[in-house]
Amino acid sequence: MNKAPMIVVMGVCGCGKSEIGRRLAAALDTGFVEGDDFHPPHNVARMEAGTPLTDTDRQLWLETLRDKLAAAAADGRGLVLSCSALKRRYRDLLREGAAATVFVHLHGSRALIGQRMQARQGHFMPLGLIDSQFADLQPPAADERAIAGDITLPPDELVRHILQQLAALS
Template sequence: MKPEASIPATTSIVVMGVSGSGKTSVAQELSRQLGWEYIEGDDLHPEVNVAKMAAGSPLGDEDRWPWLRRVAEVIGEHAAAGRSVVLTCSALRRAYRDLLREDNPSVWFAHVQVSEGVLAERLGKRQGHYMPPSLLDSQLATLEPLGEDEPGGVIPGDGPLEQTVADLLADLRRERGVAAS
């Protein structure tokens, strides 16, 4: 565990990964167990981004930057108010994660990592989501692994939700002193 002085007063857990990795399910269950607010990062996308993805077009950096700035702003608002939060955000590239944690020491990334076969299966079963399975390849190509110098951990997400959340809570307890209520 890191020295007490280095642990921020609040923690903003950014549950990250590609579409179909289980970010939302993990974040919702984590939020429930911690008793913290949950925010679906996709809800912060501008309508133009949602329309573009729904049409099967991958987002480019010019599409992502305004959305990521909004996510970072929400993180900052919660930290300034002294509230810890769990939110989802694909955060696929290091540059995106750098923006999220710029001026936000509360950020801790939980990269839910899932095999391509499981991702394809999950996306094939998904209904009512604007992100079509056809965009998975572009997300996998964009994904940059969490660096050793980035706050957070890589959590296996192929197994049961309960195990994924338990693994995540163990990492949080070890690195941030955060425990479920």
């Protein structure tokens, strides 16, 4: 496997990007960046109000995350980044920061993710936005460097699966 992997853990809200991203970064002994921490206040306010973000709303946020990937790549550091990256064009923008970025798409049923969101505390994303997230989702295509992660697996097992798939990509 690459000594400095660049990984974006992606998927709809509530799929476990932060938890799996942190565990994956720990397993790889690399840095972790919580993408949600970089949303501008305007975006957070819109989401808290139950208003889906537009492509324009997401642009500055995605550029900031792209720059995080680029800085880590330029320094020769690996990085695991959590980011919804719902659309191909968003992933293409992120790849501008580090061309060899691997996307780990965490996927599960709307029902399961809805249950997780209802149980989640202290997050600005309300359950009401789940349908807009699924509507926007464009799963990674065959020509993208991507790994699928089934969120019905226990977290440790899911991370092991991702690590095996990362090794196979190298």
